[in-house]
Amino acid sequence: MLFRNYKTDGFFDEMCDAKGKIRPHYRSLIAQFSALSKKEFDQKRQAVDLSFLRMGITFTVYGDQEGTERIFPFDLIPRIIPNKEWELLERGLKQRITALNMFLHDIYHGQRILKEGVIPASYVLSAKHFRREFMNFNVPRDIYIHICGTDLIRGDDGNYMVLEDNGRCPSGVSYLLENRQAMKRAFPGFFEKISVRPVDHYAADLLATLRYIAPHGEENPTVVVLTPGIYNSAYFEHCFLAREMGVPIVEGRDLMVRDDKVYMRTTKGLQQVDVIYRRIDDDFIDPCVFRKDSSLGVPGLVDAYKAGHVNLANSIGTGVADDKVMYYFVPRMIKFYLGEEPIIPNVPTYLPNEKEDRKYVLENMSKLVVKAANEAGGYGMLIGPKASKAEIADFKRKVEAKPRDFIAQPTISLSRHPTYCDGKPEGRHIDLRPYILHGEKIRIVPGGLTRVALKKGSLVVNSSQGGGSKDTWVLSGDE
Amino acid sequence: MMLSRVADALYWMSRYLERAENISRIMDVNLQLMLDYRGVSDAKPKEHWEPLVKSLGDEELFAELYKKTDSRTVTDFLTFNKKNPNSILSCLVVARENARSVRDQISLEMWEEINRLYLFIRSTNAREVWSSGAHDFYREIKQSSYQIQGLAGATVTRDEGREFTRLGRFLERADMTSRILDVKYHILSPGAGDAGSPVDTVQWAAVLRSCTAYEAYQQLNASDLVPWKVAEFLIFADSFPRSIRFCVKTLDSSLHQISGSATGFFANSAEKQSGRLLSDLTYSGIEDVLKTGLHEYLDQIQSRLNDIGLAVFENYIVYDLSDLEREIQTQQQQ
Numbered sequence: 001m002l003f004r005n006y007k008t009d010g011f012f013d014e015m016c017d018a019k020g021k022i023r024p025h026y027r028s029l030i031a032q033f034s035a036l037s038k039k040e041f042d043q044k045r046q047a048v049d050l051s052f053l054r055m056g057i058t059f060t061v062y063g064d065q066e067g068t069e070r071i072f073p074f075d076l077i078p079r080i081i082p083n084k085e086w087e088l089l090e091r092g093l094k095q096r097i098t099a100l101n102m103f104l105h106d107i108y109h110g111q112r113i114l115k116e117g118v119i120p121a122s123y124v125l126s127a128k129h130f131r132r133e134f135m136n137f138n139v140p141r142d143i144y145i146h147i148c149g150t151d152l153i154r155g156d157d158g159n160y161m162v163l164e165d166n167g168r169c170p171s172g173v174s175y176l177l178e179n180r181q182a183m184k185r186a187f188p189g190f191f192e193k194i195s196v197r198p199v200d201h202y203a204a205d206l207l208a209t210l211r212y213i214a215p216h217g218e219e220n221p222t223v224v225v226l227t228p229g230i231y232n233s234a235y236f237e238h239c240f241l242a243r244e245m246g247v248p249i250v251e252g253r254d255l256m257v258r259d260d261k262v263y264m265r266t267t268k269g270l271q272q273v274d275v276i277y278r279r280i281d282d283d284f285i286d287p288c289v290f291r292k293d294s295s296l297g298v299p300g301l302v303d304a305y306k307a308g309h310v311n312l313a314n315s316i317g318t319g320v321a322d323d324k325v326m327y328y329f330v331p332r333m334i335k336f337y338l339g340e341e342p343i344i345p346n347v348p349t350y351l352p353n354e355k356e357d358r359k360y361v362l363e364n365m366s367k368l369v370v371k372a373a374n375e376a377g378g379y380g381m382l383i384g385p386k387a388s389k390a391e392i393a394d395f396k397r398k399v400e401a402k403p404r405d406f407i408a409q410p411t412i413s414l415s416r417h418p419t420y421c422d423g424k425p426e427g428r429h430i431d432l433r434p435y436i437l438h439g440e441k442i443r444i445v446p447g448g449l450t451r452v453a454l455k456k457g458s459l460v461v462n463s464s465q466g467g468g469s470k471d472t473w474v475l476s477g478d479e
Numbered sequence: 480m481m482l483s484r485v486a487d488a489l490y491w492m493s494r495y496l497e498r499a500e501n502i503s504r505i506m507d508v509n510l511q512l513m514l515d516y517r518g519v520s521d522a523k524p525k526e527h528w529e530p531l532v533k534s535l536g537d538e539e540l541f542a543e544l545y546k547k548t549d550s551r552t553v554t555d556f557l558t559f560n561k562k563n564p565n566s567i568l569s570c571l572v573v574a575r576e577n578a579r580s581v582r583d584q585i586s587l588e589m590w591e592e593i594n595r596l597y598l599f600i601r602s603t604n605a606r607e608v609w610s611s612g613a614h615d616f617y618r619e620i621k622q623s624s625y626q627i628q629g630l631a632g633a634t635v636t637r638d639e640g641r642e643f644t645r646l647g648r649f650l651e652r653a654d655m656t657s658r659i660l661d662v663k664y665h666i667l668s669p670g671a672g673d674a675g676s677p678v679d680t681v682q683w684a685a686v687l688r689s690c691t692a693y694e695a696y697q698q699l700n701a702s703d704l705v706p707w708k709v710a711e712f713l714i715f716a717d718s719f720p721r722s723i724r725f726c727v728k729t730l731d732s733s734l735h736q737i738s739g740s741a742t743g744f745f746a747n748s749a750e751k752q753s754g755r756l757l758s759d760l761t762y763s764g765i766e767d768v769l770k771t772g773l774h775e776y777l778d779q780i781q782s783r784l785n786d787i788g789l790a791v792f793e794n795y796i797v798y799d800l801s802d803l804e805r806e807i808q809t810q811q812q813q
Contacts, residue, residue, distance in 0.1 A: 053598065054591055054594060054595055054598070055587070055590075055591060055594070056579065056582070056590065056591075056594045229580075230576065230579050230580045235579070239579075239582045239583055242583050243582065243583040248482055248485075248583070249583055250482065250484075251484065253484065254482050254483070254484050264482060265482065265483045265484070265798075266480045266481055266482055266483060267480060267481055267482075267483055267486045267639060267643075267737065267795045267796075268480040269798075271480065
């Protein structure tokens, strides 16, 4: 019933092929949904929203004095990925995180990739998050990025591409897990009929990863989650992960450093901490080393880290791999370190800092998406086809002034997915953020967080800009 | 063993919940009582509410915010006014904020109920519920608080966190009981004249109801509502869960659970002070109270409860780190 008048409008649609026929891996879901009346569906929707609010599964809206918390809009129509497709993605993501870690090791040691001219040295050395202080520093187990969120999109032809890597503090995984819980509560019958790969083991995998990277290989290390505090927009997630792992959640003021060791203040005195899953950026982590005005961090933490008495996930200095200019070079890294072709390609990208690219970017800005190299969350971005003349002129000036700080990409019309809007399913653009854990092994929880741009025609899926999310199902089989 | 900040948050979470519950009960009882005074002069409501605001310790702020002292203004002040840090709304915001910061330490069920209560009082229809019937409104808050206490007992591990939660609740409860009683102190002060009038009996019943003690008292005293007996009951009753002695006994036992030392001894300044207070409450009676004067006596109790709270803070939350070496050694030996 629900999908009778659904139209793909010529976009690549996850559920329907070009002729409007339902793809095989969506057929059982549609059969299940068809048994529901609109009224029943609406009731389920309201019940799910209310349960999110009651459980406090919310994010804080910045700049609101009342400290308003909103729920992250959740769409009940799940996104489905056949197993074969997922296996390919999994291989591609493993390949990518391996290359990124080798790259980070290299640039903080011999810098072979720069010496051999594969990446122009100036790009790395000018990167905002390149931490010179950590040259020749050996991180435990030689892993830099332990937790990575890599954003994937599909273009007109349905091929997956990597849009960006988040190698600092990727967020959103709690929504992935809560979304699944909500779907199971709302539609228990679906999961009996359709074989969906489970995701609940994420917290156990995360804990295994964090334990593996203890600084001295301790058998039973003390692991904590470091949060900026309850007013941080992702506090719910920090708390959720700590609870699921059964480890303490701490704020900077709970920790102190003495003799290069980190302790937490407890009611029975001090207890040493071995591994910190920190959800605070490098800049704020230690007021003695980075931002002096930060009250979130722990004075002396960086010294303790350098002395090898505590480990951080992710390591300090991984932000250089998040730099969107560095993204441009990831396919080269894969070839250089692994001798392989990238399994999941990048989106074609222009570097305005290169003369020819710059000319092209400035002349064609109205067709391109221009992004600031070091911003996240959909900020500092120009979508050419939707921008006004004044906005384009403004960005042209910015790019000309600081070409190193920008990249440009053709506007990709992201794949669409039926999403319940205004009382019926309509196509909305989506992306996918899988979460990759790199400990003893590389583990990826099947699927990831599917984010959806709820505004008609919008390509921006970020929660801060009107995005929502969906449950993501990886099937055990292909149909 | 738990994070000091977590212990602190659990302690304040339950203190503020207890405070909100008590203020709800006080408001409910007193608003009903005021129904008896309908149509009497303006002086009566003022006379009735003023000691209450005073006893809750916010008279200056109240005078700043309102011109008149009547049911309306006092209700607004104690229920919805955000500028009053002890209004029910303010208490619940702080309680929930503390609960949120220790979400990993309390059960999902308990958190959901605290959050639900918070969403209720923050919702626009809370005021509507209030205007359509204050009784139902305050009842909702009290019920929720009882439910949270029940959930704490039924779904949370009996560890140190539970003791800090209990400590906060009983410290607050002892304090509130003393304040509720203090509202009527003038009747028991030496030389008071109108004690024993019919209005007075109603007032003493209200004091008992404000502590949910009316029925318990009646069972013990067979509807003989005598002021000094009411005071005796609320201060010294051995097994009534809101009497000051009972509260101090409970919080003393929580302190010993936390430190692991035996009751009757003390391992730190908090236990020393709670033990002394408990012993004073055990080995004195209403005649000692009347000798000192009820108001003065209750004042001392409040300040001693306050000192216990401070000692807990110094011993467990922001302890002195000057002797770090010993601290670490003790830690490693465990």
